[in-house]
Amino acid sequence: MPLNTTIPTLEHWKAAPSIDTLRSIYDASAHQWQDNLARLGQLHNYQLLFKSQAVCPYLSHIDQTSQILDCGVGTGAFSLALLESVAQPAHISGIDISHPMLTQAQQTLKNRCATLDLRCEDIRRLPFADESFDAVIFAHVLEHVAEPVETLREMSRVLKPGAPLIGSVTRKSLGQVLMSLHWHNRGYTSNQLASFLQATELEAVNSFDYGTGWSRWMCLAAVGVKPR
Numbered sequence: 772m773p774l775n776t777t778i779p780t781l782e783h784w785k786a787a788p789s790i791d792t793l794r795s796i797y798d799a800s801a802h803q804w805q806d807n808l809a810r811l812g813q814l815h816n817y818q819l820l821f822k823s824q825a826v827c828p829y830l831s832h833i834d835q836t837s838q839i840l841d842c843g844v845g846t847g848a849f850s851l852a853l854l855e856s857v858a859q860p861a862h863i864s865g866i867d868i869s870h871p872m873l874t875q876a877q878q879t880l881k882n883r884c885a886t887l888d889l890r891c892e893d894i895r896r897l898p899f900a901d902e903s904f905d906a907v908i909f910a911h912v913l914e915h916v917a918e919p920v921e922t923l924r925e926m927s928r929v930l931k932p933g934a935p936l937i938g939s940v941t942r943k944s945l946g947q948v949l950m951s952l953h954w955h956n957r958g959y960t961s962n963q964l965a966s967f968l969q970a971t972e973l974e975a976v977n978s979f980d981y982g983t984g985w986s987r988w989m990c991l992a993a994v995g996v997k998p999r
């Protein structure tokens with residue numbers, strides 16, 4: 772007699788989850804996300820990234836009038852690290868599909884930036900006019916979209932000419948494959964990440980390792996600049 776039980780296979784895990792499934796995974800983790808980042812040393816690693824020679828020169832134009840967009844802002848950790856590396860508090864906009872993550876971001880960022888605009892939206896369709904931002908940043912959200920180049924083009928659309936796009940992604944590795952069983956995150960090589968930014972027609976593209984420990988093992992960063 773055939774068994775009717777569904778046994779999960781690799782094909783099952785490889786399939787991208789629906790946006791609702793992804794949202795519910797992040798909704799459930801929002802209350803502990805910031806603590807988990809701290810435990811992994813990732814709050815410090817994000818600071819090291821924004822203070823690094825690879826990134827710092829691209830933020831020299833940021834002042835209290837600057838508009839920064841964080842795509843997949845989560846609990847606000849990546850924006851906070853940027854704010855800690857610049858001299859004056861800028862205006863932060865953050866986009867995320869998870870309300871509980873945005874509630875945490877509100878707590879993290881409310882006293883740290885000039886103004887805060889958090890919206891529950893999808894980064895594949897940003898609710899902003901062309902050329903609105905002085906910098907666009909993203910951390911560990913590109914792994915969740917099936918169309919990375921189109922999504923990066925959308926981020927580039929809202930960048931002002933000459934402004935930087937700065938992001939972190941999960942490195943393709945055994946650790947990433949194991950993580951993906953729960954988080955459904957893809958992994959990329961340094962060459963893949965750089966080629967995505969080049970296909971977005973950004974200039975001065977650079978993809979590199981950053982931080983220590985977890986970050987060295989699991990993360991990659993990249994920078995590119997929108998042509999003037």
Ligand SMILES: C[S@@+](CC[C@H](N)C(=O)[O-])C[C@H]1O[C@@H](n2cnc3c(N)ncnc32)[C@H](O)[C@@H]1O
Pocket residue numbers: 793794797808842843844845846847848849866867868869872892893894895909910911912915916
């Ligand atoms: C791995 S977390 C990273 C959060 C934060 N950037 C950080 O580094 O701590 C990914 C975040 O992206 C959000 N996300 C996933 N897909 C998204 C989409 N298409 N549009 C907007 N946010 C998305 C999730 O809800 C989650 O908060």
